[in-house]
Amino acid sequence: MNAVQTLKLTKEFDGLVAVNGVDLEIQKGELFSLLGPNGAGKTTTIRMLCCLLKPTRGTASILGYDIAEEPFEIKKLIGVSPQDTILSERLNCWENLALIGKVHGLSSEEVKGRSQELLETMGLIERAKDQVRKFSGGMKRRLSIAMALVSDPQVLFLDEPTLGLDPQARRAIWEYIAELKGKKTILLTTHYMEEADFLSERIGIIDEGKVVALGTPQELKTNLLEMRSMVVSTENLTAEVIEGLRSKYSRLEMAKGRLRISHKDLDFKEIVDYLHSRGVTVYSAALDQPTLEDAFIQITGKELRD
């Protein structure tokens, strides 16, 4: 039995199709990411799976329980960390965790033990008695994930778990989520390529409500791509040269003074020659691995922005 299964799952809001016939199968213990831009239908899918939204069409089940028929059974088995960090602001960490734990039917001793463990893991134990309204965004996000875990759920939904965090805080949360791999079934939504790449065993790329590609990060990067990339360090690069390259190649990025060019059947020599002919000094040029973002652009025809 799959931990999460959806069949033609569809949600419409006043005629606007937010989720369009999504079919997913997520195995027990798998970490699966739904990757897509804002408004792609990621959160709507999660809200249907958490029994907060009724599907317009199609069905879904969590550990064999139907989301429309048996929501109460499902709610006993899931933990949810919503996209917006939603906490009781005037409660401290212990009290926030106790609220969720006890509503799930845990005893005071169980709640205390699990809270202690989670607060230590999340690095919040020092501030555990402070009201959470005084916390930074990263601390709130870590507590929100701890709240999703306090009931020891079998299926964990993490909706954009690192949205708006600085790279350091994001990395800390990734490491903790990575530790849960194999122990919990996790459905994570994100629009950060590197997050999906780093954490996921499988990724579903979702765009305009449809799952347009499905596979492991490596499969998406290699099997789906015939694209090649190269990175060039240059001097005297003019706007005119950049526009010339942009008109010729699928993808062009400037980062840290380096130019990254991606294109199907990329001709290494042709690019270097072109740059030389335009008076650009080329210090170095090397082939690069395709990224998940390259795959995303090839599949959806769009760039993914924060």
Added chain:
Amino acid sequence: MKFWEIGKRNLKEIYRNPVLLGFLLGMPLAFMLVFCAAAGGGQASPIAISIVDEDLSQTSSDFIQYLGTIEAIKLNEPINSEKTEAQEDLESGKIAFYLLIPPGFEEAKQTQQTVNLELYYKEADPMTGLQLKPIIEAVGFEFLGVSPPLNVELKGTQSTIKNPAVNFYAPGIAVFGLMILVSTAAEIIASDREKGFLARMFTTPARPWDFILGYSLPFIPVLIISTLIYLGVGMALGLTVVGNLGHAFLIFFLIGLCAIGIGMIVGSLVKSESQAGVSWLFIVPIAMISGTMFTVEYMPSAVKSVAGALPFIHAVDASRAVLSGSSFSAITLDIFWLIGWAAVLFAVGIVLFRRTMVS
């Protein structure tokens, strides 16, 4: 006991929020101070009254002298023997009302027949006349030793009530103040819905009644403390409690529950905290037609019927009655009406809340 956990969370959110707590508990204090002080408080000014004595008998003279000894009344001089001058003064606004002792007053007393007194006041200002009427009836009864059947109850009470205005205003203002719990309760639910906290809680295995009870629970201590403030400050400012204070407390508690129940319904229907302000659209009109601030005696019967179907007028009438000495049996129907409304409101709240848990 999931509702208990939700209730504990909500209680902490309220009592750790000084602004909200200050509003909830400061408002009863402010209301009673303002209204009771406006009504004169414990040192109420005596009501000035002109007398027209058409009987001109020894008995009528003694009665006027007796009226002069009553603290709540101040007699205007001189005493007229016919009403023309007093009527002119009333119409010109020089006096608010006058009492006419008609011919046959002494004879009626001596022959044990019905004694008539006429209290004239401006119809545009019925409030003062209505306040004065029971005092005159009570004084008349004490002096004459007879009582028109309708005024028997007044005799015992009015003679001990220090300030009838405070006894009129205080229960009404307490009920109006408790009605504000409608908007506060609705706003707290709506705020949690707007912030997404409710959506998060809806992913847990809590049932609709856990939420309704959990959101009502923190208001119970607020309700108890508010009621004690209304009664305590009211008494400090001149509210005379003739009847059973416990019965008055029960009435305020029940109408507070009704207000919280309405708040749960509004909170279930609105999507944001600002939308919860819609509750004021019916709080104020219902407070008006329920007699919280002035008498409903002159309202059209249709309006009175609407008010009578709602719980608030029952709380106002019953609390005024028990504070003025009525027995529990006299307010039993009102109590049942309030209990029934509270039960219905909470049941409707649970049904509506269930519908908002999935969209």
